[in-house]
Amino acid sequence: MAADRKFSDEELLYSLRTGKERDTAIRFMYDHFFGSLSRYVINNQGNMEDAEDVFQDVVLNFISLVHENKFRGESSIKTFLFSLNRFGWLNELKRKGRANVREVNFEKAKDMQEKDVSNLMMERESTNQVLKLVETLGESCRKILLMFYYENLPMKDILTQLDYENEQVVRNKKYKCLKQLEKMIADNPQIKNILKTALNG
Amino acid sequence: MDSATTEPENEIMRYFDNEMNSTERAAFEAELAASPALQEELKDLETARKAILLHGIHEQVTAIRKERTAAGQTPVRKMNNYSRIIKYSIAAAACVMLAYFGINRFTGTGTSADKLYAAEYVRFEPSGSRGTGDVPGPIEKAYLEKNYTEVTQLYSSSSTPMPRDMILAGVAYLETSNSAAAETTFRLLLSKNQSTNSSAYNDDASYYLALAELKNKEYSSAADLMDKIAADDGNVYHTKFDKEYIKKVRQLK
Numbered sequence: 375m376a377a378d379r380k381f382s383d384e385e386l387l388y389s390l391r392t393g394k395e396r397d398t399a400i401r402f403m404y405d406h407f408f409g410s411l412s413r414y415v416i417n418n419q420g421n422m423e424d425a426e427d428v429f430q431d432v433v434l435n436f437i438s439l440v441h442e443n444k445f446r447g448e449s450s451i452k453t454f455l456f457s458l459n460r461f462g463w464l465n466e467l468k469r470k471g472r473a474n475v476r477e478v479n480f481e482k483a484k485d486m487q488e489k490d491v492s493n494l495m496m497e498r499e500s501t502n503q504v505l506k507l508v509e510t511l512g513e514s515c516r517k518i519l520l521m522f523y524y525e526n527l528p529m530k531d532i533l534t535q536l537d538y539e540n541e542q543v544v545r546n547k548k549y550k551c552l553k554q555l556e557k558m559i560a561d562n563p564q565i566k567n568i569l570k571t572a573l574n575g
Numbered sequence: 576m577d578s579a580t581t582e583p584e585n586e587i588m589r590y591f592d593n594e595m596n597s598t599e600r601a602a603f604e605a606e607l608a609a610s611p612a613l614q615e616e617l618k619d620l621e622t623a624r625k626a627i628l629l630h631g632i633h634e635q636v637t638a639i640r641k642e643r644t645a646a647g648q649t650p651v652r653k654m655n656n657y658s659r660i661i662k663y664s665i666a667a668a669a670c671v672m673l674a675y676f677g678i679n680r681f682t683g684t685g686t687s688a689d690k691l692y693a694a695e696y697v698r699f700e701p702s703g704s705r706g707t708g709d710v711p712g713p714i715e716k717a718y719l720e721k722n723y724t725e726v727t728q729l730y731s732s733s734s735t736p737m738p739r740d741m742i743l744a745g746v747a748y749l750e751t752s753n754s755a756a757a758e759t760t761f762r763l764l765l766s767k768n769q770s771t772n773s774s775a776y777n778d779d780a781s782y783y784l785a786l787a788e789l790k791n792k793e794y795s796s797a798a799d800l801m802d803k804i805a806a807d808d809g810n811v812y813h814t815k816f817d818k819e820y821i822k823k824v825r826q827l828k
Contacts, residue, residue, distance in 0.1 A: 400635065400636060401639060404643060414808075414811065417809070418811065433632075434629070434632050437632045438628060438632060441628055442625075496629075507626065508627065519627045523624050523627045523628060524627060524631030552623055552624075555627065556622070559622055560619065569626055572625060
């Protein structure tokens with residue numbers, strides 16, 4: 375389904391940050407940015423699947439950065455996404471051992487106009503490690519934490535969607551789940567480091 | 576009051592979840608500033624929240640990607656002819672306007688064409704992506720050995736040069752300061768591509784053509800082409816020429 379609604383940069387940021395119309399906003403990103411970003415990958419030794427994978431990484435990282443107020447708006451969203459896409463794909467090429475001299479030289483020679491955003495991109499492997507860890511949290515915990523911290527739903531709305539007695543029970547459950555996740559991360563220094571780096575990038 | 580948590584935990588959660596009023600927040604922040612343990616706890620909560628956030632985004636983006644794939648919507652937005660005409664008309668108009676205002680507003684600043692050229696010129700490095708079984712042809716071999724004169728001689732004697740050979744020859748001409756021949760070679764490659772519906776080395780040819788025009792003192796034309804490259808996010812060189820750079824090219828006389 376294509377996104378009918380058009381978003382200005384400000385509207386897109388608002389939607390991604392608050393979660394309002396986020397589905398539509400992500401569809402809009404696919405409609406309006408994937409074409410030009412995929413061309414870069416396809417013109418540089420990649421195929422359509424590579425382009426889709428990198429774009430998914432780009433969208434994921436961008437929303438994450440917006441949530442963390444790390445996107446400063448110094449450039450347009452499109453330009454910023456292009457940089458994320460470029461660095462994301464070059465990282466992939468390097469990881470696959472397909473980076474050639476031209477890419478490396480191009481990186482070295484890149485001018486000061488394009489900010490190095492590679493530190494803002496979480497590598498796919500790192501993202502997958504975090505995702506796997508959250509998967510082990512258990513469905514009820516995941517649901518409640520996602521509803522509160524990702525969908526920004528108020529407690530009363532969460533209560534209507536989950537089978538709990540009252541808001542206080544939901545609140546307690548949320549606390550326990552968050553502490554459980556916190557402990558799981560603390561017990562896994564590698565993932566803790568990934569997340570800390572991502573937070574401070 | 577949260578009956579399942581102790582008071583300090585309740586406080587930090589209320590702070591973390593942004594549920595305190597301004598007075599409570601100020602009091603808690605004073606306490607936080609004096610307590611490294613509390614600061615550490617807050618960081619750990621942030622880390623956990625970040626993990627949840629990543630999971631949420633991943634689920635949502637993956638679902639949309641799957642939905643689009645299932646619907647047969649390869650997420651490439653295709654432009655119809657009308658949109659294409661509008662887009663390129665606007666781009667052309669923008670280029671004309673930029674050229675007009677650039678020429679009228681600015682006078683020369685003393686920046687030389689050679690300096691601008693040197694600032695952006697990067698030697699073309701042939702990609703090794705043609706396949707492991709490929710052996711460089713004689714033109715590429717000479718190019719890799721930086722024997723540029725031999726490159727241009729081999730190219731001149733070749734009756735059916737491939738696009739790759741043309742780009743190498745064009746850059747070899749630039750390396751040997753024959754920018755006129757370089758310009759001709761890049762134009763020929765772009766023209767051949769257009770007639771054969773190919774895009775092989777188009778980005779490279781456009782980029783080096785703009786630099787060749789700069790060398791050949793065709794500043795307006797070079798700046799227009801640079802504008803076009805900069806405006807095309809899909810061009811691998813689109814970040815090479817920024818507005819300031821192009822402005823300086825337009826200032827040259």
